[in-house]
Amino acid sequence: MNGKMVGYVLSRILFINALLMIPALLVALIYKEGWQGLSPFLLSIGITGGCGFLIGFRKPSNTDFFAREGLVLVALSWIALSFFGSLPFLLSGAIPNPIDAFFETASGFSTTGASILTNIESLSHSILWWRSFTHLIGGMGVLVLALAVMPKIESGDVFIMRAEVPGPTFGKVRTKLRSSARILYVIYLSMTAVLVLLLALGGMPLFDSFIHAFGTAGTGGFSNKAASIAYYNSTYIDYVLAISMILFGINFNLYYALFFMRMKNILKNEELRWYLGFIAFAVLLICLNVRHLYSSIDLLVRDVFFTVATIITTTGYATANFDVWPVFSKVILLFLMFVGGMAGSTAGGIKVSRIAIYIKTTIQEIRVNVSPNRRLPILFEGKSIGPVLSRQTSVYLITYTFMFVIFLIITSLSAPNFTTAFTAVAATFNNIGPGLDAVGPAGNYAGFNNLTKFSLSLVMIMGRLEIFPILVLLSPRTWRRG
Numbered sequence: 359m360n361g362k363m364v365g366y367v368l369s370r371i372l373f374i375n376a377l378l379m380i381p382a383l384l385v386a387l388i389y390k391e392g393w394q395g396l397s398p399f400l401l402s403i404g405i406t407g408g409c410g411f412l413i414g415f416r417k418p419s420n421t422d423f424f425a426r427e428g429l430v431l432v433a434l435s436w437i438a439l440s441f442f443g444s445l446p447f448l449l450s451g452a453i454p455n456p457i458d459a460f461f462e463t464a465s466g467f468s469t470t471g472a473s474i475l476t477n478i479e480s481l482s483h484s485i486l487w488w489r490s491f492t493h494l495i496g497g498m499g500v501l502v503l504a505l506a507v508m509p510k511i512e513s514g515d516v517f518i519m520r521a522e523v524p525g526p527t528f529g530k531v532r533t534k535l536r537s538s539a540r541i542l543y544v545i546y547l548s549m550t551a552v553l554v555l556l557l558a559l560g561g562m563p564l565f566d567s568f569i570h571a572f573g574t575a576g577t578g579g580f581s582n583k584a585a586s587i588a589y590y591n592s593t594y595i596d597y598v599l600a601i602s603m604i605l606f607g608i609n610f611n612l613y614y615a616l617f618f619m620r621m622k623n624i625l626k627n628e629e630l631r632w633y634l635g636f637i638a639f640a641v642l643l644i645c646l647n648v649r650h651l652y653s654s655i656d657l658l659v660r661d662v663f664f665t666v667a668t669i670i671t672t673t674g675y676a677t678a679n680f681d682v683w684p685v686f687s688k689v690i691l692l693f694l695m696f697v698g699g700m701a702g703s704t705a706g707g708i709k710v711s712r713i714a715i716y717i718k719t720t721i722q723e724i725r726v727n728v729s730p731n732r733r734l735p736i737l738f739e740g741k742s743i744g745p746v747l748s749r750q751t752s753v754y755l756i757t758y759t760f761m762f763v764i765f766l767i768i769t770s771l772s773a774p775n776f777t778t779a780f781t782a783v784a785a786t787f788n789n790i791g792p793g794l795d796a797v798g799p800a801g802n803y804a805g806f807n808n809l810t811k812f813s814l815s816l817v818m819i820m821g822r823l824e825i826f827p828i829l830v831l832l833s834p835r836t837w838r839r840g
């Protein structure tokens with residue numbers, strides 16, 4: 359383990375984190391919050407930057423950087439971001455409990471959107487900005503941003519990006535990873551800017567437009583309104599956000615293909631067809647199941663489409679309290695929580711590509727049992743699924759299930775019932791935010807004890823990084839010499 363090199367890169371991540379707090383200072387100035395609004399961010403910038411300086415000011419002579427260093431760096435970076443990112447909440451007094459502040463920040467960076475706050479609208483504009491801005495930072499990945507702006511880390515770029523970008527396979531739009539990172543961020547920020555404009559044109563205040571665009575782009579779901587998107591009661595805003603959430607749940611490599619008019623790549627993308635198919639099928643089934651609760655077809659389709667979009671993309675915004683829907687609809691939504699968006703998107707979940715591979719593998723096993731001598735290759739995206747990818751997806755599911763059970767046991771210690779415990783873990787592990795019952799759209803996570811909130815904070819980070827970086831960080835073998 360090249361600890362000095364990991365520390366050096368981590369220090370640069372902290373410098374970037376400090377710089378990303380500067381826009382919140384501008385917001386405090388615009389809304390005339392005075393020293394009370396400025397001081398938490400000035401102190402946080404100083405502490406974060408100072409710690410970054412102490413961790414690794416000089417570049418070490420040994421710059422070897424491989425898979426183990428990449429996994430450890432990614433895990434440490436996200437934990438450090440959540441810790442230092444919580445300082446404005448603590449120093450401002452908005453969230454005086456350190457565990458609560460860490461939970462809220464981890465939820466922001468991991469784009470989960472779960473919250474312990476019970477009076478969101480009482481927060482200052484600068485704190486609300488920082489809270490939602492963490493979604494924008496974490497959506498595409500802060501280390502992907504670091505790759506786009508930092509000097510080259512010799513051979514380490516690929517290991518960093520592979521460890522942070524979600525999905526069973528790792529793809530890049532250019533041969534050079536730094537070019538890929540920059541292109542992805544240009545696409546990401548451009549789409550966010552367009553969404554801000556569309557929301558503002560729909561009558562949403564400009565500050566609110568930024569807040570909800572950040573939450574949609576990062577598929578996070580933090581709002582500055584207690585009623586979430588339902589506060590605006592606007593058909594236009596609901597559909598703009600629902601469609602935008604679905605777009606941000608798509609693999610960003612496809613947008614690069616779209617930019618260069620490579621329509622064949624998009625039309626042939628099998629994961630995209632599965633993704634859109636899941637959405638259409640879920641909307642149809644839930645509409646049929648909840649139609650008796652609505653007197654208007656327009657409102658029925660609007661609420662169901664928005665809810666399906668926000669759940670499968672793991673965003674977590676709400677226009678309707680789906681916790682009061684029939685059990686059948688809630689089961690479909692629970693399934694969508696685990697599915698998530700496409701690989702290479704800002705969405706969480708297991709990912710559509712893995713679900714498709716699991717389904718195809720199961721069908722293949724059934725065929726083999728019926729006709730043992732007939733073995734056909736399992737195809738995905740027009741290619742045969744090799745033994746390595748098949749093993750990786752199986753190991754991920756096994757590990758995911760094992761970790762889910764462990765955190766479910768911990769959460770059950772302070773949960774009022776099984777539904778709350780199960781959906782709290784599902785909603786945080788899959789980076790969704792709201793679950794059912796006590797943690798439903800009308801509730802939050804404030805009722806859990808500190809142990810549960812801290813463990814769920816780790817669950818959110820683990821879910822965003824797809825488990826293995828955190829496990830590698832905690833493994834004693836990682837730190838052995840030789």
